[in-house]
Amino acid sequence: MSRLAFMNKRDARALRPKAVMLLVPTIGLAAVLVLQLMLSNALASGAHELRDLKNESEQLNTDVQILSEEVDSLSSQQNLADAAKQLGMVSNANPVFINLDSDRVYGEPQPAVSEEKLRVSGNLISNTAMSVSTDLSSLVQNPAVGVATIEISGGEVILSSAMIPASPTR
Amino acid sequence: MGSHDAQPKNRLRVIALILSAIVGVVGFRLVEFQVVQADDINEISYAKREVQRTLESQRGSILDANGEVLARTIYRYDINVAPDMVGPVFRDVEGVRIELSVGEIASELALILDMDVSEVFQAVSGEGNYANLKKRVNAAVYQQIESLNIPWIFVDEISYRLYPSGAVAGNLIGFVDIDGYPLAGLERQYNTCLAGVDGQETFERSVQGMKIPSSAQTIKPPVQGGDLQLTIDSDLQYFAQQVLADSVQSQNAEYAVALVVEAETGRLLVAAEAPTVDPNDPSLTPAEHRQSKIFQNSYEPGSTMKSITTAIALDTQHANAYTQIIAEDTMRLPWGDTIDDSFNHDPRKLTPAGILKISSNVGITKLAGEIDRETRYDYLLDFGFGSPTAINFEGESPGLLREASQWDGMTNLTTLFGQGLAVTPIQMAYSYQAIANDGVRLDPILVESCIRDGEEVMKPNQGSTRVLAESTARLTVDMMEKVVEEGGVASRVAIPGYRIAGKTGTAQIQAEDGSGYGDRFAISFFGMAPAGDPKYVVAVMLYKPEGAINSAGATAPFKSIMSQVLRHYRVPPSTTPSANIPTEWE
Known part of the structure; x- marks a missing residue:
């Protein structure tokens, strides 16, 4: 049977828990908590950034779709035909062909200006997908006159054979 | 003293026993949950968190010959x-938080969605957690709605x-249709190429129902649809449609069709119709004009068949360039019927080219009426009549070509000039392609390929049939050139600088009640250029134009389209004269 015995003060002090024993786990725990906090902050911030980037990506995708639909409309044959008409361009029902080798002209050149010579005027083919059309209001001040008033600069280029005036755009 | 010592020990034992029992039970349950039932519990838990989602595949594009969408x-x-x-919506305006009432929000929505305010207000004032405001708005409208940041508006992407x-x-x-199900045309016929296969993914959601990032797992990746590349040149197609729309309008025709075929390859470059359908909104077009008449409608071709008959007569050596025929304007048959020309004339001394030039029914009957009907029937089959083309377009008509044994005496002769049989415009165009291509008829090609993930997964398997000897085909083209050079109405298709060969057709149309031919015609012009070495076949047909008594109405659209084709493909002008063959004899 054991009995309780008295202990001297020195022994008792030696047996008393040291402060460092308490501090080490406390600091360790605090460090873990701080690290966890930092980690979850970083994760949360990463998640926010991910969400922002995802939103931005969706936004840009929508922008791309809007722009590509605009490009579709502007490049459609219907819009180009309407724009050409606004600019005063007409389809010539009497095309003339030039043989560049022989400088020979096939056909009777006739200006495509009078109404009866227009086989096709304006667009006749429907396109309900056209969301925008070319705005030529700044270019065509007077639609009745159209581009007929635009002066072409540059001199006439004459072929070596001096038979056919060549295009000044070459 | 002994009893004093025993008490704490017993107490400790009891506590230890209880603790052991608790630990034992907990441990047992732990093992049961974590090991024995772990899979079942995980499954139940995952099922509660797991959400399955369809990963939608995208339908492929349809492209023209130049890659235009x-x-x-x-x-x-x-x-x-x-x-x-x-409820009210709070919004920060220049740093100030303001409250917008439901009425104000409804006004904003109505403006963007192009709706009445009352309509919007009615929808938002209802009950329940779902009401549709507007369907199928475009991306620009969607973006404006999103920018309003209204918490009770949500959007479905379709x-x-x-x-x-x-x-x-x-x-x-x-x-x-509105759900993307193909209803007509190539969309339907080539659905296996165009349609993709939807995939599937799963992800876990939190208690709040939000998707847990990084939990997404693709079970089955979606397979995107393939792109269908056509032989159609959309710019040329547009031009031809413009010309046809103008012709239908000005001549008050029921409809018109035009085809452009590349003679040496059989590629179909244009298959234009008027009226036509805007696939963006088919409901704007009457049902009868939503189909493709080029493939699905057949008609009695009339005089354009005379080129085919002449070619058969030449190929079977029943005729040559100098065969002499005296053609009256009417011909009485042994059983009492008559065959008449379309205009009165004195007996004409014609060669086969001359018969084509004045389009004499009597002349062609005298030229080829003696050819054995079985032989002619076989030629017609080789030219592609009586069966759908290899394109096998949805609902394509085979036309009507009865077996030779079923031809009565009159049908035997009327088929020579395009009556008593029915053809589709595509069949007729490719019979001319055979003549233009030195006597070899090629299967028409409309779909060049199906491309999936950058790889061609389908290519047309083009067949060919030699219908005529090369020399016969060449001579037939020369004769058709005389039709344009010296003919009446046909001379209107002449394009300066180019040699054109072709044939007019003014076909009678059976009355719907079967009471014989009506007073309206199917007028057409089928031709090719340059006649010296034909590169392109152009076919134009107007159905029931008002007041037409000949094919003049088809020549102007033919000339417009052929001119554009020659310009578009930079075909050099002809440099050689036409063949020196007679049209009449003395």
Whole structure:
């Protein structure tokens, strides 16, 4: 049977828990908590950034779709035909062909200006997908006159054979 | 003393026993949950968190010969509202937080959605958690709605088929319904190429129902649809449709068709119709004009068949360039019927080229009426009549070509000049392609390929049939050139600088009640250029134009389209004269 015995003060002090024993786990725990906090902050911030980037990506995708639909409309044959008409361009029902080798002209050149010579005027083919059309209001001040008033600069280029005036755009 | 010592020990033992029992039970349950039932519990738990989602595949595009997009899939948006959640909206304006009433929000929505305010207000004032405000708005509208940041507005993204060129080649391309299901045309015929296969993914959601990032797992990746590349040149197609629309309007015709075929390859470059359908909104077009008449409608071709008959007569050596025929304007048959020319004339001394030039029914009957009907029937089959083309377009008509044994005496002769049989415009165009291509008829090609993930997964398997000897085909072209050079109406198709060969057709149309021929015609012009070495076949047919008594109405659109084809493909002008063959004899 054991009995309780008295202990001297020195022994008792030696047996008393040291402060460092308490501090080490406390600091360790605090460090873990701080690290966890930092980690979850970083994760949360990463998640926010991910969400922002995802939103931005969706936004840009929508922008791309809007722009590509605009490009579709502007490049459609219907819009180009309407724009050409606004600019005063007409389809010539009497095309003339030039043989560049022989400088020979096939056909009777006739200006495509009078109404009866227009086989096709304006667009006749429907396109309900056209969301925008070319705005030529700044270019065509007077639609009745159209581009007929635009002066072409540059001199006439004459072929070596001096038979056919060549295009000044070459 | 002994009893004092025993008490704490017993107490400790009891506590230890209880603790052991608790630990034992907990441990047992732990093992049971974590090991024995772990899989079942995990499964139940995962089932509660797991959400399955379809990964939608995108339908492929339809492209023209130059890669221009004729059909593609984009997104449209359904704008919905949760009426139960509707309330004032708070918004920061220049740093000041303001409250907008439901009425003010309704006005904003109405302006963007192009709706009445009352309509919007009615929708948002309802009950429940779902009401649709507007369906299928475009991305620009969707973006404006999103920018309002209204917490009780939510949006569904919907796949949507867009046809950027509208009605250009609309009759060929066909269309899909509101759910993207193909209903007509190439959209339907080539659905196996165009349609993708939806995939599937799973992800876990939190208690709040939010998707847990990084939990997504793709079970089955989606397979995107393939792109369908056509031989159609959309710019040329548009031009031809413009010309046809103008002709139908000015001549008050029921409809018109035009085809452009590359003679040496059999590629179909244009298959234009008027009226046509805008696949973006097929409901705007009457049902009878939503189909492709080029493939699905057959008609008695009339005089354009005379080129075919002449070619058969030449190939079977029943005739040559100098065969002499005296053609009266009427011919009485042994059984009492008559064959008449379309105009009165004195007996003419004609060669086969002359018969084509004045389009004499009597002349062609005298030229080829003696050819054995079985032989002619076989030639007609080789020319492609009586069966659908290799394109096998949805609902394509085979035309009507009865077996030779079923031809009565009159049919035996009327088939020589295009009556008593019916053809589709595509069949007729490719019979001319055979003549233009030195006597070899090629299967028409409309679809060049199906491309999936950058690889061609389908290519047409083109067949060919030698119908005529090369020399026969060449001579037939020379004779058809005389039709344009010296003919009456046909001379209107002449294009300065180019040699053109062709044939007019003014075909009678059976009355719907079967009481014989009516007073309206199917007028046509089928031709090729340059006649010295034909590169392109152009075919134009107007059905029931008002007041037409000859094919003059078909020559102007033919000339316009052929001129454009020659310009478009930079065909050099002809440099050689036409063949020196007679049209009449003395």
